[in-house]
Amino acid sequence: MASVAEKVVAGDVRAVARLIRDIDDGMPEVREVLKELYPHTGKAYVIGITGAPGVGKSTLVDQIIAHLRKRDKTVGVLAVDPTSPFSGGAILGDRVRMQRHSMDPGVFIRSMATRGHFGGLTQSTRSAIDVLDAMGKDYILVETVGVGQDEVDVVRSAHTTVIVVIPGMGDDIQAIKAGILEVGDIFLINQADREGSDKTLSDLRLMIEMDQKKYDQGGWKPPILKVQAVFDKGVDEFLEAVDRHAAYLAETTGSLNFRGSRDKVRQELGEMIKARLIEEVLIRLTESGEFDRAIDSIVKGKVDPYTACEELVLPVLAR
Amino acid sequence: MKQKRRVRVMVAKPGLDGHDRGARIIARAYRDAGFEVVYTGLHQTPEEIVEAAIQEDVDMIGLSSLAGAHRYLFPAVVQLLHERGADDIVVCGGGIIPEDDIKRLKAIGVREVFTPGTPLDQIVRWVEQNVTPR
Ligand SMILES: Nc1nc2c(ncn2[C@@H]2O[C@H](COP(=O)(O)OP(=O)(O)OP(=O)(O)O)[C@@H](O)[C@H]2O)c(=O)[nH]1
Numbered sequence: 001m002a003s004v005a006e007k008v009v010a011g012d013v014r015a016v017a018r019l020i021r022d023i024d025d026g027m028p029e030v031r032e033v034l035k036e037l038y039p040h041t042g043k044a045y046v047i048g049i050t051g052a053p054g055v056g057k058s059t060l061v062d063q064i065i066a067h068l069r070k071r072d073k074t075v076g077v078l079a080v081d082p083t084s085p086f087s088g089g090a091i092l093g094d095r096v097r098m099q100r101h102s103m104d105p106g107v108f109i110r111s112m113a114t115r116g117h118f119g120g121l122t123q124s125t126r127s128a129i130d131v132l133d134a135m136g137k138d139y140i141l142v143e144t145v146g147v148g149q150d151e152v153d154v155v156r157s158a159h160t161t162v163i164v165v166i167p168g169m170g171d172d173i174q175a176i177k178a179g180i181l182e183v184g185d186i187f188l189i190n191q192a193d194r195e196g197s198d199k200t201l202s203d204l205r206l207m208i209e210m211d212q213k214k215y216d217q218g219g220w221k222p223p224i225l226k227v228q229a230v231f232d233k234g235v236d237e238f239l240e241a242v243d244r245h246a247a248y249l250a251e252t253t254g255s256l257n258f259r260g261s262r263d264k265v266r267q268e269l270g271e272m273i274k275a276r277l278i279e280e281v282l283i284r285l286t287e288s289g290e291f292d293r294a295i296d297s298i299v300k301g302k303v304d305p306y307t308a309c310e311e312l313v314l315p316v317l318a319r
Numbered sequence: 320m321k322q323k324r325r326v327r328v329m330v331a332k333p334g335l336d337g338h339d340r341g342a343r344i345i346a347r348a349y350r351d352a353g354f355e356v357v358y359t360g361l362h363q364t365p366e367e368i369v370e371a372a373i374q375e376d377v378d379m380i381g382l383s384s385l386a387g388a389h390r391y392l393f394p395a396v397v398q399l400l401h402e403r404g405a406d407d408i409v410v411c412g413g414g415i416i417p418e419d420d421i422k423r424l425k426a427i428g429v430r431e432v433f434t435p436g437t438p439l440d441q442i443v444r445w446v447e448q449n450v451t452p453r
């Protein structure tokens with residue numbers, strides 16, 4: 001019998017789907033599989049796509065899939081939608097826009113909910129990306145709604161991060177300025193058939209050019225492109241911009257395989273340690289009952305949470 | 320963090336008829352019950368539904384049909400799941416489906432059929448009791 005990892009590398013769709021489920025459900029067994037898969041990763045090109053709700057991200061992903069397939073590239077998609085904070089459930093509706101590709105063996109589409117796991121969305125999506133990578137997909141597209149820090153971090157870990165806006169988003173562009181402008185490698189003004197795209201273009205350009213000094217010193221200057229996802233306009237130009245960004249990355253970092261980049265590995269390992277530590281510490285404290293006892297003490301006013309936290313964590317680390 | 324598995328269901332609308340209001344309403348009820356609901360939209364072929372269900376690793380497929388599509392499309396979904404070795408995925412259906420057809424559908428492996436007017440919380444409870452997340 002082939003191992004799970006062997007099946008994944010061989011492109012077994014069911015094995016891939018189930019492994020991503022186990023990752024999502026936080027099953028500790030997946031770690032062994034991920035270790036085995038690691039040597040098979042680092043080949044895919046990851047594009048992260050984010051933007052406000054309803055700007056057309058999924059429609060765009062659908063068109064990008066079609067264009068990449070024309071170039072004979074295989075594609076994996078992770079479409080992340082928010083978990084309801086009230087019920088813990090989620091409606092994952094991105095797939096509706098991409099369903100025409102579901103019978104194409106060169107395409108694998110998976111919907112994921114943000115859930116609320118401790119390891120963070122970043123950990124689970126990164127593991128899922130590794131799985132699609134090991135499965136042999138040439139490109140991996142990750143869609144998130146650009147609302148929370150988690151969602152933004154997810155697309156940030158991609159090779160190319162794409163921020164999608166629509167015309168007339170004056171206030172939203174202010175919001176972008178505050179948080180996600182720095183992480184955008186390419187800006188897309190989607191729904192450019194609608195009024196106001198020139199204004200949005202000049203607003204964005206103004207903001208991007210504030211960093212002109214950085215570009216003069218050889219930094220990547222994010223292009224701003226107008227697209228019309230539903231009408232399949234501008235997608236080739238977008239992919240050409242991705243190619244240019246990939247070439248820039250290859251030139252400045254030496255390789256597109258982030259496995260070899262100290263900066264990326266530092267970031268990835270740091271996040272992994274953080275997630276693992278939280279998990280291990282919380283499991284131990286929960287199992288020993290210390291966690292609950294500390295909560296009781298705080299509630300009863302016997303101790304302050306700062307002291308309780310210290311008394312819980314330091315001994316675990318010393319063990 | 321070890322967390323308990325969450326139920327994942329797919330709501331699909333095979334066939335060529337009409338709108339997806341019913342599918343959207345049930346999707347919302349499932350979400351409110353804490354399930355993750357993958358929605359695939361209108362006019363799906365059985366092949367597309369099964370492929371999506373496998374890629375999404377859902378525990379159940381809820382099929383809705385208004386205009387008789389259940390007669391050949393529901394059995395086709397069950398058959399294709401079987402061919403793909405995915406019989407563990409529960410199939411249930413909803414829609415205007417005559418009593419005789421319900422019997423026939425259940426005989427070939429559709430686990431439950433909900434006719435119009437079935438209260439949403441009854442459907443949700445059925446899923447909770449009959450669908451175990453792997
Ligand atoms: N006019 C116009 N509408 C578009 C364009 N691209 C997408 N849309 C429409 O925008 C709506 C939302 O599209 P989606 O692709 O679902 O948007 P999204 O950003 O993925 O949405 P969420 O995942 O819910 O955040 C749909 O009705 C699309 O048809 C475009 O270029 N022009």
Ligand SMILES: [Mg+2]
Pocket residue numbers: 057058059093094143
């Ligand atoms: Mg979407």
